[in-house]
Amino acid sequence: MSAVAGAAHAEAATPVIDIRKLGKVYSPGSEAEVVALKGVDMRVFRGEFVAIMGPSGSGKSTLMNLIGCLDTPTSGSYHCDGVDVSTLDAEELAQLRLDKIGFVFQGFNLLPRMNALENVAMPLGYARVPPHERAQRAQEALAAVGLAERANHRPSELSGGQQQRVAIARALINRPPLLLADEPTGALDSKTGEEILALFKRLRDEDHTVVLITHDADVAAHADRTLVMRDGELHEQERGT
């Protein structure tokens, strides 16, 4: 089965991710040439929680960077929430990222000298939201991940799971339809990891789209479907019922 099955979603709905025959070659034509993605097809809809698994070097982060509009493909097409990203200039791409995509990285990427509230509010500065509204929305986002009481704590004063939840609140502050997470539970103990996964499921139930890279089959089992990357090719994983 290919990775475009799209579960039970209405044919008419616009996919949040619509990728066709996407290819990525690093350093084409040189001796260091690497064919990282080979004709990847992928369709993901609103309200879906999808896991991507696969061996090291198989192309998972390459695909995630393309989905996140941090890099451009060598061939094929990508429509993000209905927008053909190849038609956008750098400024329009930056705006698309702000409007549509939240990122959660493994290392959290929180700024150590800012407290939780300031970290969460940071992307709103770029979105030109007035300061009083920024603080209010950041407080709401922290409350949504269960950290209302920790707004004034710096990252060093928070547990690993709490830091990860701050990073998720920050990724969600602009209310993007699409949340991308590269190994978000990799640095966490299993109980804290479960809390993060429960949060992703709630976001899915609130009609967000969540795409998660993981090496852990137990983590992937929480997703609605699992896609497997092998040597730059993406396939839907069959599930026993």
Ligand SMILES: Nc1ncnc2c1ncn2[C@@H]1O[C@H](COP(=O)(O)OP(=O)(O)OP(=O)(O)O)[C@@H](O)[C@H]1O
């Ligand atoms: N910037 C780059 N320049 C050249 N080659 C790259 C670059 N980034 C990745 N690659 C190569 O592309 C292939 C896919 O890499 P990618 O980072 O997507 O793998 P991955 O599946 O995320 O692996 P891991 O599980 O180890 O994170 C690898 O062979 C890698 O060496």
Ligand SMILES: [Mg+2]
């Ligand atoms: Mg990777």
